[in-house]
Amino acid sequence: MDFRRLSAVSFGHMAIDIINASIAMILTVLVVPFNLSNSQIALGGMIYQLMGSLTQPFFGVLADRFGGRWLGAVGLLWTSVFYFAATFSQNYITLIVLMAVASLGSGAFHPQGAMNAGAAGRERRTTGTSIFFLLGQMGLAFGPMIAGFLLEEIGMMGPRIMAAATLPFVAWMAVGLHKPVEKPESEEAPAGPVKISPFRGGHVWPPTKARRRRPGAERPRRTGRLYVLVAFAVLVGLRASVHQIFYGLLPKYFADLAFTPSEYGLMVGVPSVAIALGSMAGGVLGDRFDQRKVLFAALLAATPFSWLMLDVVHGWAFYPLAFAAGFLVGIPHSILVVMAQGFLPGRQGLASGAILGFTFAAGALGMGLAGPIADYYTLSGVMHVVAVMPLLAAVCAIFVRAAETPPAPSVAPATGSAD
Numbered sequence: 391m392d393f394r395r396l397s398a399v400s401f402g403h404m405a406i407d408i409i410n411a412s413i414a415m416i417l418t419v420l421v422v423p424f425n426l427s428n429s430q431i432a433l434g435g436m437i438y439q440l441m442g443s444l445t446q447p448f449f450g451v452l453a454d455r456f457g458g459r460w461l462g463a464v465g466l467l468w469t470s471v472f473y474f475a476a477t478f479s480q481n482y483i484t485l486i487v488l489m490a491v492a493s494l495g496s497g498a499f500h501p502q503g504a505m506n507a508g509a510a511g512r513e514r515r516t517t518g519t520s521i522f523f524l525l526g527q528m529g530l531a532f533g534p535m536i537a538g539f540l541l542e543e544i545g546m547m548g549p550r551i552m553a554a555a556t557l558p559f560v561a562w563m564a565v566g567l568h569k570p571v572e573k574p575e576s577e578e579a580p581a582g583p584v585k586i587s588p589f590r591g592g593h594v595w596p597p598t599k600a601r602r603r604r605p606g607a608e609r610p611r612r613t614g615r616l617y618v619l620v621a622f623a624v625l626v627g628l629r630a631s632v633h634q635i636f637y638g639l640l641p642k643y644f645a646d647l648a649f650t651p652s653e654y655g656l657m658v659g660v661p662s663v664a665i666a667l668g669s670m671a672g673g674v675l676g677d678r679f680d681q682r683k684v685l686f687a688a689l690l691a692a693t694p695f696s697w698l699m700l701d702v703v704h705g706w707a708f709y710p711l712a713f714a715a716g717f718l719v720g721i722p723h724s725i726l727v728v729m730a731q732g733f734l735p736g737r738q739g740l741a742s743g744a745i746l747g748f749t750f751a752a753g754a755l756g757m758g759l760a761g762p763i764a765d766y767y768t769l770s771g772v773m774h775v776v777a778v779m780p781l782l783a784a785v786c787a788i789f790v791r792a793a794e795t796p797p798a799p800s801v802a803p804a805t806g807s808a809d
Contacts, residue, residue, distance in 0.1 A: 391510055391514065391517075391518060392509070392510040393510070394566055395506055395509070395510040395566060395567060396506075396507060396510035396518055396521060396522070397566065398462075398562050398563050398565070398566020398567055399462060399502075399503050399506045399507055399510070399522060399563065399566070399567065400507065400521055400522045400524070400525035400526075401525055401559055401562060402462055402463075402466055402499070402503070402559050402560075402562065402563040403499070403500075403503050403522055403523075403525050403526035403529065404525040404526060404528050404529035404532075404559075405466060405529065405555075405556045405559035406465070406466050406469055406495070406496055406499050406526075406529065406556070407526045407527070407528075407529030407530045407533065408529040408530075408532055408533040408536065408552065408556075409469055409470065409473050409492075409496075409533065409552060409553065409556065410438075410442075410469075410493075410496055410529070410530065410533065411529065411530040411531070411532075411533025411534055411537070411637065411662070412533045412534065412536070412537035412549060412552065413434070413435060413438050413489060414431070414435055414534070414637060414638045414639070414640075414641050414642075414658075415533075415534050415537040415538055415541060415641055415651065415655060416477075416485075416537065416541070416549060417430075417431045417434050417435065418431065418641040418642050418645055418651070418654075419541050419651060420482075420485070421642070421645070424481065424482045424485075426482065427761075427765055428639070428642060428761045428762075428764040428765045428769055429761040429762045429764075429765050430482065430761070431638070431639070431642055431761060432638060432639065432757050432758055432759075432760055432761020432762070432764070433486075433758060433761060434482075434485070434486050434489065435634075435637075435638040435754070435757050435758075436638075436754040436755065436757050436758030436761075437486055437489070437490050437754075438486075438489050438490060438492075438493045438754075439493070439634065439750050439751070439753060439754030439757070440750075440751055440754045440755075441490040441491075441493040441494060441497070442493035442494065442495075442496040442497040442500075442750060443497065443748070443749070443750030443751040443754060444497075444751055445494060445497035445498070446497045446500055446501050446750070447501075449461060449465075449497055449498045449500075449501050449502070450501035450502075450505075452498075453501050453502040453505050454505075460564075461498045461499065461501075461502040462498075462499055462502050462503060462506070462563045462567055463560050463561075463563040463564040463567070464495070464498065465494075465495040465496065465497070465498035465499035465502075466495060466499055466556055466559060466560050466563065467495070467556075467557075467560045468492070468494060468495030468498070469492045469493070469494075469495030469496055469499070469556075470492075470495075470553045470554075470556045470557070470560075471492075471553075472488050472489075472491045472492035472495070473488075473489070473492045473549070473552075473553050474549075474550055474553035474554070475488050476488035476489050476492060477546045477549045477550050477553075478546075503522060503526075504519060504522060504727060506522075506567060507519050507521065507522030507523075508728075514677065515728060517673050517674060517677055519673060519724050519727055519728055520669055520670045520671075520672060520673020520674065520676075520724035521670065521673070523666075523669040523670070523673070523723055523724050523727070524666050524667070524669055524670035524673075525666075526666075527662065527663075527665045527666030527667075527669050527720060527723075528663065528666045530637065530662045530665070530666070531659045531660075531662030531663040531665070531666055532659065532662075533659075533662075534641065534654075534655040534656075534658040534659045534662065535655045535656055535658075535659040536548075536552060536655075537549065537552065537655060538651040538652045538653075538654065538655020538656065538658075539651075539652050539655060540552070541651050542650060542651040542652045617789060618789065618790060621786045621787075621788075621789035621790050622726075622729070622730075622786075622790050623748070624783075624786045625685070625722075625726070625783050625786035625787055625790060626726055626745070626748060626749055626752060627748075627752035627756070628779050628780070628782055628783040628786065629689065629719065629722055629723075629726075629779075629780065629783045630748075630749045630750070630752040630753035630756065631752060631753050631755075631756025631757070631776070631779060632696070632719060632756075632776055632777075632779050632780055632783075633665070633719060633753055634750075634753025634754060634756060634757045635753070635756055635757045635760050635772075635773070635776045636658075636661065636773075636776070637658070637662070638757045638760075639757065639760060639761070639764070639769065639772075639773065640654070640657070640658050640773075641654050641655075641658055642769065643700070643769055643770070643773055644657050644658070644703070646769065647703060657703070657708065657712070660708075660709050660712045660713055660716070661699065661712040661713065661715055661716030661719075662716060663713070663716070664712070664713040664714070664715070664716030664717040664720065665716040665717070665719055665720035665723075666720065667717055667720065668688070668716065668717040668718060668719065668720025668721045668723075669720040669721070669723040669724050670724075671717070671720075671721055672684065672688070672720065672721035672722055672723060672724045672725050673724035673725070673728075675721065675725075676724060676725040676728065681725050681729065682787055682788070682790055684721065684722075684725060685721075685722050685725060685726075685784070685787035685790065686784050686787040686788060688718045688719075688721035688722055689718070689719075689722065689780040689781070689783045689784035689787060690780070690781065690784040691718050692715055692718035692719045692780040693777065693778055693780045693781045693784075695711055695712075695714040695715035695718065696715040696719070696776075696777035696778075696780060697774065697777040697778065698711045698715075699711045699712045699715045699777075700770070700773050700774060700777060718780075719780060722783075722787075726745065726749075727745050729790070730745035760772050760776065
């Protein structure tokens with residue numbers, strides 16, 4: 391593994407996700423000053439996620455073309471600057487506009503991050519990718535804890551300190567990603583065995599530029615390709631919605647139960663830490679075992695713990711339940727990203743941007759829908775419905791077949807200054 395590259399991009403991921411995870415905390419604390427409803431909290435989180443997610447395929451193309459060396463550092467710096475400016479907002483509209491602009495930096499960061507992590511992992515792409523997501527998920531875990539404590543103690547000065555603290559990570563990424571990533575030579579004929587594509591009905595194909603069908607060969611079945619794609623998309627969407635709704639609305643759920651910001655920051659942080667560890671474990675399990683079986687088992691087991699976590703909120707029992715729920719929900723993340731990269735050999739930036747963009751967008755839309763429903767019915771009812779969504783995702787995992795993982799791109803020696 392290239393630990394210099396992997397550490398730079400992974401700790402940068404942690405820094406930007408600490409910022410991302412604090413958005414829900416800020417909105418929850420501003421419920422009284424800005425007179426916010428559940429719908430407005432969910433809408434703010436949805437806009438932040440959508441602006442960052444829908445632009446990720448575009449930034450993924452840029453990462454494929456230019457190597458992504460400068461996208462990481464610039465993306466983190468962009469997010470920090472506009473996040474800092476947003477803390478001075480005097481009304482809801484100004485806050486959301488500045489936060490939405492800040493999220494573009496997150497959109498630029500994530501595709502190149504996944505691409506660089508896979509390149510740094512070399513022959514262990516899934517493990518390298520899972521380390522990248524481990525640090526990102528740790529950022530999502532630390533974000534609510536840090537923000538909750540600082541908001542309670544020093545108000546909006548806390549998020550400003552958090553923004554300034556990301557600057558050393560900007561410098562680390564600028565240095566650590568100095569060497570460019572070489573594109574995999576996917577247009578040449580493979581030296582090893584041919585691959586099996588899940589989107590071609592299980593037919594054999596070589597990953598070459600021109601894939602010609604031999605005379606008399608059976609035409610790939612489009613129905614097989616379609617149901618795998620639909621099952622994969624629904625699985626990603628359901629899991630992302632669970633993840634994002636819990637991040638976005640759990641602070642408000644616990645605040646309604648009379649917990650303080652520092653208390654519900656810790657309560658949200660525990661499953662977030664577990665999601666980080668689950669993502670790492672999923673990467674290792676995905677390298678060693680059948681990925682579909684790992685997805686199914688983890689999502690099936692996550693359902694009862696997610697439900698109990700919402701009901702057992704007082705006393706020590708909450709923490710092991712919340713940890714188990716987060717750990718199991720986190721397992722599929724790295725596996726799904728690597729699966730998506732296998733669907734587009736040779737276009738790792740685009741594949742990373744597409745899967746991460748779709749993941750964040752699906753989660754954002756799920757949260758945006760959950761907010762108005764919570765205002766119409768109850769927030770507790772919505773959260774309990776969300777808790778059983780992993781069960782539906784587990785059913786989708788039955789119909790997903792993993793693509794062959796593409797060869798890891800290598801890192802070329804630097805011949806000039808970083809871009």
